[in-house]
Amino acid sequence: MKIITETVFDSAAYRVYGPMIAQSRYEPLAFPLSLVLKDLGLVLFAAEHAAVPMPFANVLRDQLSSAIARGYQNFDETALARIAAENAGLTS
Secondary structure (H helix, E strand, C coil), rough: CCHHHHHCCCHHHHHHHHHHHHHCCCCCCCCCCHHHHHHHHHHHHHHHHHHCCCCCHHHHHHHHHHHHHCCCCCCCCHHHHHHHHHHCCCCC
């Protein structure tokens, strides 16, 4: 974690979320995935009407949908790291 939090990548997000992800902790809950998905849907709706492409937003939407389908709707955004690990076969 030091390489991330004590170099040019230093930010509050890395200092808070980095250790949570490394320790597979998904609480305390800052913002549940269900609300992240709702808000992202609003962003995608507005982007579509403004003809603004947001290809990564669609990737994120798919990951959030996968997380919610697996029962992680009340987890923090850090649970996206868990989904990535599961998709890579790194968790049981």
